[in-house]
Every structure is written in C-alpha cells, then in structure tokens.
Amino acid sequence: MNLNLKLRREIPLHIMILPALVLIIIFNYGPMVGIIIAFEKYIPTKGFFGSKWVGLDNFRYILSMPDIQQILKNTIVIAMTKIVVGLFIPVIVALSLNELGSDRTKRAIQTSIYLPHFLSWVILGGILVDILSPSSGFVNKILGSLGVEPIFFLGDNDWFQFTVIITNTWKEFGYATIIYLAAITSVDPNLYEAAIVDGANRWRQTWHITLPGMKTIIILMTVLSLGAVLNAGFDQLFNLYNPIVYETGDIIDTFVYRLGLIDAQFGPATAVGLFKSLVSLVFISVSYFLADKLAGYSIF
Amino acid sequence: MKKSKGRIFFEIYNYSILVSMAALCLFPMIHVLAVSFSSGSAAAAGWVSLWPVDFTLSSYTFVLEKADFISSLMVSFQRLFWGLIASLTITIITAYPLSKGKRDLRIRGIYIWVFIFTMLFNGGLIPTYMIIKETGLLDSIGALVIPCAVNVYFIILLMNFFKNIPKSLEEAAFIDGAGHWTTLFKIYLPLSLPALATITLFISVFHWNSWFDGLIYMNRPENYPLSSFLQTVVIQRDLTFITDTREIEMLSKVDGKTVKSAQIFLGALPILAVYPFLQRYFVKGITLGSVKG
Numbered sequence: 340m341n342l343n344l345k346l347r348r349e350i351p352l353h354i355m356i357l358p359a360l361v362l363i364i365i366f367n368y369g370p371m372v373g374i375i376i377a378f379e380k381y382i383p384t385k386g387f388f389g390s391k392w393v394g395l396d397n398f399r400y401i402l403s404m405p406d407i408q409q410i411l412k413n414t415i416v417i418a419m420t421k422i423v424v425g426l427f428i429p430v431i432v433a434l435s436l437n438e439l440g441s442d443r444t445k446r447a448i449q450t451s452i453y454l455p456h457f458l459s460w461v462i463l464g465g466i467l468v469d470i471l472s473p474s475s476g477f478v479n480k481i482l483g484s485l486g487v488e489p490i491f492f493l494g495d496n497d498w499f500q501f502t503v504i505i506t507n508t509w510k511e512f513g514y515a516t517i518i519y520l521a522a523i524t525s526v527d528p529n530l531y532e533a534a535i536v537d538g539a540n541r542w543r544q545t546w547h548i549t550l551p552g553m554k555t556i557i558i559l560m561t562v563l564s565l566g567a568v569l570n571a572g573f574d575q576l577f578n579l580y581n582p583i584v585y586e587t588g589d590i591i592d593t594f595v596y597r598l599g600l601i602d603a604q605f606g607p608a609t610a611v612g613l614f615k616s617l618v619s620l621v622f623i624s625v626s627y628f629l630a631d632k633l634a635g636y637s638i639f
Numbered sequence: 640m641k642k643s644k645g646r647i648f649f650e651i652y653n654y655s656i657l658v659s660m661a662a663l664c665l666f667p668m669i670h671v672l673a674v675s676f677s678s679g680s681a682a683a684a685g686w687v688s689l690w691p692v693d694f695t696l697s698s699y700t701f702v703l704e705k706a707d708f709i710s711s712l713m714v715s716f717q718r719l720f721w722g723l724i725a726s727l728t729i730t731i732i733t734a735y736p737l738s739k740g741k742r743d744l745r746i747r748g749i750y751i752w753v754f755i756f757t758m759l760f761n762g763g764l765i766p767t768y769m770i771i772k773e774t775g776l777l778d779s780i781g782a783l784v785i786p787c788a789v790n791v792y793f794i795i796l797l798m799n800f801f802k803n804i805p806k807s808l809e810e811a812a813f814i815d816g817a818g819h820w821t822t823l824f825k826i827y828l829p830l831s832l833p834a835l836a837t838i839t840l841f842i843s844v845f846h847w848n849s850w851f852d853g854l855i856y857m858n859r860p861e862n863y864p865l866s867s868f869l870q871t872v873v874i875q876r877d878l879t880f881i882t883d884t885r886e887i888e889m890l891s892k893v894d895g896k897t898v899k900s901a902q903i904f905l906g907a908l909p910i911l912a913v914y915p916f917l918q919r920y921f922v923k924g925i926t927l928g929s930v931k932g
Contacts, residue, residue, distance in 0.1 A: 351819040352736035352744050359733040359789045360750075363757055366786040369770040370762025376769070383769065432660070435653050444654075450918060451661035454668070457910050457917060459848035461866050465873035465903045466667045469674070469896065475685035477670055513664065541646070574851070578874050592764075599765040600855060612763025620760045627759075 377610040397610040406589070413500075414590040417571040420504050422564045428512045430557060433519035434545060449520070452513030460510075464578030467506055468493060499584040507575055518560065519553055526552035559634040566623035569615050591615050668907070675699070675900035682896045698901040708902065710861055711868035715847065718783050718864050722846040723839065725788040730838060734794050735823045738801035754791050771856060782856035783849070783864065790845075793838050800834040801827055837920040840913060847909055869906045873899050 372387065377397055379390040401407055432452070439445045455463060470477040473489040483489065492502040530548045539547065573592035580588040591611060599608025630636045642650075669689050674682045678693035686692050702708050737754075741747055761767070767786075776782035804827060812822045828835070853867030860871070910917075 348819075349744060352739060355732040355736045355819070355823075356750055359729050359794070360753065362729070362785065362789045363754065365774065366767070366770060366789075367757040367761065370766035371760065373762050373766025373769055376766055383772070386773075387769070432657070435657055438650070438653055439657065440650070448657050448661045451664045453664075453918065454914065455664055457844055457848075457914065458668075458907055459850060459866055461848075461850045461870045461874065462903055462907045463667075465869065465899060466671050468874065469899070470667060470670060475683060475896075477685070477688060480685055480688075509663065577851075578870065595764050600768065605765050605769075609763060609765040612765060616760055616763055623759050 374609060374613055374616075376605055377613045379606055381605040381609070383605070393606070397606040401607050401610055406585075406594075409586065410589050410591060410594050413587060414569055414571045414592075417500060417503060417576075417590060418568055420500075421507055421572065422567060424504060424508050425511060425515060426557075426561055426564065428508060429515035429519055430553070432512060432516045433523060433553075434549065436516065436520060437523050437549065438541070449513070449517065453517060454513070455510040456514040458510075460574040460578045463506070463510060464575070467579065471502065493579055494581065494583050496584055496587045499580070499587045503572075503575065503579065503588065506579070507572060510575075515560070519556065522553045522556040523549055555634050559630055559636050562626050562629045562633060565626040565629070566619065568622050569619055668904075668911075671900045671903050675897055675904050677897055679897050682900070698897040699905075701898055702901045702905065707860065707868065708865075711863050711865045714780070714853075714862060715865040717780055719843060719846050721780060721784045722787075723842055725784050726790060726793070726842045727835075727839065729788045730790065730793045730797055730842075731823070731828070731835075733789070734797035734801055735819070735827060737794065738798045754789075754794065758791050768855060777856055778858050778862055783846075783852055787845075787849075787852070790842075793841065797831070797834055797838060800831055804830055833920070836916075840917055840920055843913070844910060844917065865906055869902055873903060 375387055376390070378392060378394060379387075380393050380396075381387075381390045436445055436448065439448075471479070471492040473479055473491040473494070478492070479489045490498060492498050526549060530552075531544055534544050534548055569591060571590040571592070573590070573596075576588055576590055576593050577596070580593065592615075595608045595612050595615075598604050598611065627637075666689065670687070673689055673691050674687045675698055676691035676694055676696070677687045678695050678697075681687055681692035736744055737747065737750060739747060744750075762770075771777065771782055771786060776785065808826050808830075809822055812826055817825065848866055850864075850866035850870045853862075853864045854870060857863055857867065860868070863871070
C-alpha cells in the first residue's frame with residue numbers, strides 16, 4: 340500500500356479519538372495547567388493567569404499550620420493499614436472459600452461478601468452512623484447485653500481510625516477475594532492429583548500448589564496498591580467523620596476540600612493537592628514499573 | 640476417601656467463619672430495611688434488629704411524597720440516561736482506534752500516553768473545580784456527565800477486548816470495501832456484547848453512586864442527584880432542607896430514623912436490583928481488563 344492511501348485510511352481513526360482527546364485536554368490537562376493557582380494569590384474573577392504570583396508563599400503558609408503534620412500522619416497511617424489489611428484478608432478468605440466442598444454454599448457466600456463493594460459510602464455511611472450510634476445503635480445494643488459500656492465508634496478519637504479500617508475492610512474484602520479466587524480456579528488440577536498421589540495433605544497442597552499458583556496475582560495486587568499510599572479514602576472519611584474526630588480522621592483530601600471549597604483558600608488548598616499529586620505520581624509510576632517487571636503486567 | 644477428625648473439625652470451623660462473614664455483609668442492609676418498615680418510636684428506642692417492629696409503611700409514603708426526594712430521583716435518572724449515552728459512545732469510539740496496531744495507527748503510542756498520563760497525575764480538586772466553573776457547566780447536568788465521559792479504565796477494558804477479535808474478520812471487511820466506521824459498528828460491536836454489557840453496568844453503577852460531584856458542582860439543592868441529596872439528609876443532617884412547618888410535624892411523627900432508613904434503602908434499591916447481573920459480569924470484567932495488551 341502506498342503511503343498516501345495508508346494515511347487516508349488512518350483519518351477515521353483520528354476522528355474517532357478526537358472527542359475523547361478534546362475532553363481530556365479540557366478536563367484533565369486543563370486542571371494541570373490550573374495548578375499554577377498553588378503559586379498565586381488566586382482570585383477567580385482574574386483567572387489562572389491574571390492572579391498575583393506569590394511564589395512559594397502558599398506552601399510556607401501550609402507548613403506553618405499547626406494541624407498539617409497530624410493530617411499527613413493520619414493519611415499515611417490510615418492508607419497504609421488499609422493496604423496491608425486489604426492484602427492479607429482477601430487471600431485468606433479466598434483460600435478458605437476454596438476449601439468449601441459445596442459449590443452452592445461457596446457461591447452464596449461469595450454473592451454476599453461483595454455486595455457492600457457496590458454500595459456507595461453515602462449509603463454505607465448512613466447505615467454505619469445508625470448502627471454504630473452509642474445510644475440506639477445495633478452494635479452497642481449487643482455490646483451492652485454483654486456488659487460493655489457504649490462505645491462512640493465514630494465520635495471517639497481512640498476508636499475512629501480502628502472503625503474506619505474495619506468498615507473499609509468490610510466493604511472491600513469481598514471484591515478482592517474474587518480476584519484471588521479466579522487465580523485459584525486457574526491452577527492446573529493435574530498438579531493436585533499428582534500431589535495426592537505423592538501423599539500430600541490439604542495443607543501441603545495449599546502451601547505448595549495453591550499459594551504458588553496465586554503468587555503472580557498477589558505480587559501484582561501488592562505492587563499496584565503502592566500507588567494508594569496517600570489515598571486514605573476521601574469518600575469514606577467524608578461520610579463518617581465529624582469535627583470531634585478531626586484529630587484522628589482528617590486526611591489530606593478532606594483537608595483540601597474544607598480549605599479550598601468551604602474556606603475559599605484556593606491557593607493553599609491547591610498547594611496541598613499538588614503535593615499529594617506529585618507524591619502519588621512517583622508511587623504510581625514505581626508501582627506500574629514494578630508490576631511490569633515482577634508480574635509481567637502492563638496496563639496498556 | 641474418609642475424612643480425618645482434624646479435617647472435619649477444620650471444615651466446621653471454616654464453614655462457620657465464612658457464613659458469619661457473609662451474614663455480616665448482609666445484616667446491615669436487612670437492619671435498615673427492618674427499621675424503615677418499623678414505627679418511629681420502636682426504631683428510636685432501638686428495639687428493631689432484623690425484623691420490623693409495629694409494621695408500618697408510613698416512612699415510605701412520607702418519603703415518596705417528599706418533593707425534594709422525588710426531584711433528586713428525577714435528576715438521577717437524567718444523569719443515568721445522559722451519562723450512559725456519553726460514556727458508552729466515547730468509550731466505544733476511543734477503544735476501537737487504540738486497539739489497532741502501530742501499523743494501522745502510527746501515532747498510537749502518543750495517544751496512549753496522553754490517556755495513561757491522566758491516570759498517573761491530576762490537577763487536584765481545586766483546579767478541576769475552577770475549570771468546570773470556567774466552562775459554564777456548574778448547575779447543569781453536563782457537569783455530572785461530560786467531565787467523566789472519558790474513563791480510561793473502561794477504554795482499556797474494551798480496547799483489550801477488541802484486540803482479541805480476529806484480525807481476519809476486519810481484513811475481509813476491508814476487502815469488501817468497508818471503512819473503519821462500518822467495521823466498528825457491523826463487526827466489532829456485535830461481537831463485543833458481553834464486554835459492552837459489563838461496561839454498561841459499571842457506568843450505571845458509577846453514575847448512580849457518584850455523590851461528590853453533585854455536591855460541589857450543583858449550587859442549588861434542587862439540582863442534586865439522589866446520592867448527593869442523600870448525602871445531605873442522611874449524613875449531614877441539614878435542617879435547611881425542611882421547608883415548611885407541616886413537614887416538621889410529619890417528621891416528628893414518623894421519626895427521623897425510619898425516614899432515613901427508607902431513603903437509604905430506596906437509594907440502594909437499584910443497585911440491589913442489578914446486583915445479580917453485576918456479579919455475573921464483573922468477574923468477567925476484571926479478567927477482561929487484565930488481559931495483557
């Protein structure tokens with residue numbers, strides 16, 4: 340085919356991409372240009388390029404805020420705990436489910452455990468606020484009948500992070516379990532037969548066949564979760580926290596929201612957001628690189 | 640084969656743990672349902688566990704007559720409709736060219752990077768808000784549909800599916816004189832129905848559940864989609880939503896808790912309704928997306 344004809348054949352393909360290209364240039368690359376707000380005393384009516392340039396003032400202002408260290412600490416602690424718990428529990432649940440004899444029970448349990456994944460944090464938040472209430476909540480009623488004093492799970496700084504981790508695990512473990520179960524079912528059944536002939540019991544089969552069979556996907560999930568070191572979960576925190584537990588529950592994202600959209604401190608809020616985006620860029624890039632190197636996974 | 644004593648013990652233990660886990664995931668939803676059908680006083684006293692006490696439909700009749708609930712439900716349906724059209728169209732016509740090899744689309748690599756980079760880095764909340772404000776989308780359904788029409792995950796998902804469609808079909812079509820558009824609509828789409836069903840479900844759930852964009856891009860509460868409306872009434876407990884005294888009287892009769900539960904349940908109902916289909920497709924979806932391209 341000559342070059343001219345080839346080029347002409349390509350034209351429809353470019354036309355197809357064009358709408359998406361225009362949209363991401365406006366709504367994804369536009370905001371990246373808008374990051375200059377972080378270095379400005381931004382006034383919306385003057386626009387991105389008309390506002391006064393203040394250099395690093397916004398960053399200095401942020402660093403001088405008394406709560407900023409605590410917020411960073413909360414973010415990392417919540418995010419990291421979620422990552423670690425989120426890796427172990429689903430693997431264990433998947434292995435346990437695999438040990439169930441009856442397929443019907445297995446499917447019924449699977450169906451139940453990933454239901455919360457599809458409900459939003461607004462719905463789940465509403466439910467949790469209700470059942471965790473210290474006065475009339477279901478959980479505290481049960482604890483009360485066991486003689487335990489009411490616990491204010493969502494209003495006590497000693498309990499808040501714990502509650503956040505547990506409820507997040509509750510929402511998400513079923514979803515991750517499915518991924519591991521899929522890996523288990525793809526293990527070659529001949530391997531088990533060979534192992535049984537060699538006299539291996541169920542534990543040894545799990546240890547020597549099932550787990551190695553899941554190795555790649557476990558590595559992959561671990562590595563990909565690295566990208567979330569600063570994602571403590573805005574949707575969850577925003578729907579569960581309140582001013583009483585800012586001390587343990589305020590994270591970068593909720594802070595940016597309040598500072599930027601409630602207090603209208605656009606410059607400083609953008610500066611905090613930029614910090615998060617930059618750190619995440621590094622971690623996500625590293626995680627994709629490792630996923631490619633260790634698990635042979637490339638996203639495109 | 641005879642099971643050993645240890646094995647039987649393990650199986651009972653394993654079974655009980657897993658069943659309680661499953662129960663733990665279902666109970667909260669059942670509890671909400673039970674509360675929503677109970678009388679206000681029983682719910683407030685905390686007597687309701689998993690079965691309605693003093694069965695009544697009053698909280699549902701109250702909610703379904705609430706003008707703000709109904710209007711936000713309408714906004715949600717509109718959002719779903721336009722969101723599906725926009726997202727599906729964009730996903731399909733973008734995934735097709737990107738599924739081509741370098742031979743057919745020489746700058747594919749550049750395009751891919753332009754899309755992938757948005758997954759690595761973003762401008763953050765405030766600049767994004769400012770852009771949407773500048774484009775004049777605030778307070779319109781467009782703000783909830785247009786900026787999220789390009790979803791790189793869905794595009795990659797469908798792209799990988801398209802890649803597995805045999806090249807020979809396309810070549811045969813080309814020989815018969817078909818162009819790319821015809822090939823896409825006459826060959827690729829009919830062969831991709833399972834993938835399209837998966838993506839349709841994902842997009843629907845995404846739009847139904849999204850609440851934050853509605854909260855910040857809509858200045859007037861009457862423009863809130865249902866999930867944003869629920870966020871304000873169930874979580875924020877904002878009293879400004881109660882507009883007249885008659886409503887306050889009514890509210891004290893049915894009690895906030897049962898009304899809240901009824902709204903929560905109605906908000907989750909569509910998800911529960913499509914759930915059987917969701918779970919069938921989403922395992923497929925996960926494996927679909929992870930096929931190495």
